[in-house]
Amino acid sequence: MKKIAIIGIVCFVSTSLFAQDQIKENQTPKEKVERKLERLNKKLDLSEEQLNSIRKISLKRMEEHSKIQVDHKAIHEKLDAHQKESQQMVRSELSSDQQIRFDEMIAQREAKKKAKKAEIRKVRTQLRDQKK
Numbered sequence: 001m002k003k004i005a006i007i008g009i010v011c012f013v014s015t016s017l018f019a020q021d022q023i024k025e026n027q028t029p030k031e032k033v034e035r036k037l038e039r040l041n042k043k044l045d046l047s048e049e050q051l052n053s054i055r056k057i058s059l060k061r062m063e064e065h066s067k068i069q070v071d072h073k074a075i076h077e078k079l080d081a082h083q084k085e086s087q088q089m090v091r092s093e094l095s096s097d098q099q100i101r102f103d104e105m106i107a108q109r110e111a112k113k114k115a116k117k118a119e120i121r122k123v124r125t126q127l128r129d130q131k132k
Helices: 002-018 029-044 048-092 096-131
Strands: none
Touching (some): 029 048, 048 096
């Protein structure tokens, strides 16, 4: 039974390590690229040719980044499902009293995880606002 509990904990920890929030702005990829180009142009005084080249590079890279994010999200979904399955397996080995305490442990972990994500979002927003 200890082995199953350890497996459950390991699954939880590994999922937590991969869990990070993505900053989601209400801008299209093209708008993000244009904003980036404006900042670069102000600091570097780019020529029209440079702007066009960098625009193409940035748009292509942003498309690639979007594909990676989709893959990243799918991996998180698989890890979350694996974690829930592990928790259910551990839970099935516990007495009813232990199940109640185990469920409380999981709820506490989830609350901490949500609070941590909220704090990360807050810090990222502050950093982003400072850059403006």
